[in-house]
Amino acid sequence: MKPLPLFLAVAFVLSWLVALPLWLRGGLDTPLVQVLGALMMFTPTLGTLAAWRASRTPFRVWARETGLTLGERKGRTLLLVLAAWLGVPALVAVSIALSAALGLLSLDLDGLSLYRSQLQAANVPVPDDLTTGIVVQLVVGVVAGPLLNAIPSLGEEWGWRGYLVPRLTSTRGVVAGLMLSGLIWGLWHAPLTLLGYNYPNLGAGAALYFTGFCVVAGVVFGWLRLRSGSVWPAVVAHGALNAIAGFVLVLGDAAEPPNLALAGLTGIVGWVLLAVCGAVLLKVFPVRAPSAENPATGQTTSA
Numbered sequence: 001m002k003p004l005p006l007f008l009a010v011a012f013v014l015s016w017l018v019a020l021p022l023w024l025r026g027g028l029d030t031p032l033v034q035v036l037g038a039l040m041m042f043t044p045t046l047g048t049l050a051a052w053r054a055s056r057t058p059f060r061v062w063a064r065e066t067g068l069t070l071g072e073r074k075g076r077t078l079l080l081v082l083a084a085w086l087g088v089p090a091l092v093a094v095s096i097a098l099s100a101a102l103g104l105l106s107l108d109l110d111g112l113s114l115y116r117s118q119l120q121a122a123n124v125p126v127p128d129d130l131t132t133g134i135v136v137q138l139v140v141g142v143v144a145g146p147l148l149n150a151i152p153s154l155g156e157e158w159g160w161r162g163y164l165v166p167r168l169t170s171t172r173g174v175v176a177g178l179m180l181s182g183l184i185w186g187l188w189h190a191p192l193t194l195l196g197y198n199y200p201n202l203g204a205g206a207a208l209y210f211t212g213f214c215v216v217a218g219v220v221f222g223w224l225r226l227r228s229g230s231v232w233p234a235v236v237a238h239g240a241l242n243a244i245a246g247f248v249l250v251l252g253d254a255a256e257p258p259n260l261a262l263a264g265l266t267g268i269v270g271w272v273l274l275a276v277c278g279a280v281l282l283k284v285f286p287v288r289a290p291s292a293e294n295p296a297t298g299q300t301t302s303a
Contacts, residue, residue: 003051011047015040019191027195041152044159066162071229080233088240089142095270099263106256113254145243146236153238160185162231165222169289182218186211219278226287
């Protein structure tokens with residue numbers, strides 16, 4: 001089997017095998033959901049390793065071509081790492097503010113009633129001063145979240161952005177390749193999203209809905225990959241997203257819980273925000289597709 005089909009086969013088949021216990025034992029209510037979800041994040045890396053073996057490329061070359069290095073311009077890569085580290089929380093904050101301004105999200109910043117109700121439902125003692133705890137969580141999420149999530153985020157990003165994005169953009173062009181990579185990334189989540197993951201009110205429809213989010217987010221993450229020639233800015237962006245995106249549930253009002261299909265970064269508001277962000281990045285800081293002869297190496301236009 002050729003490397004690209006092998007990569008996809010390994011990533012998708014193993015993701016279903018890892019998630020199978022959830023389908024057999026109570027779905028997302030199973031205590032194993034967090035553990036299995038984290039393990040599932042490493043299946044794209046296993047797909048990348050399978051593709052490497054099939055390609056017979058020396059690993060040092062493969063590591064460089066799939067973005068494990070800092071790219072040709074290390075200073076630019078480090079700046080993009082910092083931009084991803086701070087930019088994703090900023091996008092989450094803007095999405096929450098826009099959702100509230102549009103009447104799609106009712107905030108309870110004083111009582112934090114939705115967060116309080118979540119703690120009570122989980123039989124967790126509710127501290128007297130919730131606000132201080134939330135501020136600490138927010139600071140830790142912004143400052144340390146990308147670092148704490150780095151290993152599982154790399155598990156996904158080495159496959160989707162490190163390996164897949166350069167290959168698709170080299171054959172289909174930048175925009176089409178980035179969107180297709182996001183589509184594949186979203187469909188890969190199906191073992192979880194068909195159970196309602198991220199959008200519990202949508203049931204199996206969450207699979208289609210989250211795929212839409214992955215398409216627009218994949219453009220931004222893929223731009224980071226191509227602009228830097230490295231996978232690390234996308235790893236940081238992914239880690240920051242996982243650490244901070246759920247704060248829409250912390251700040252909401254228990255009397256009017258947010259509709260996650262509409263509010264926050266993973267809702268429609270966030271889709272539009274990410275689509276605008278991706279379009280601006282591609283326009284102002286353009287990237288070009290890697291050459292077909294060396295599709296794994298991200299290249300950028302001079303700036």
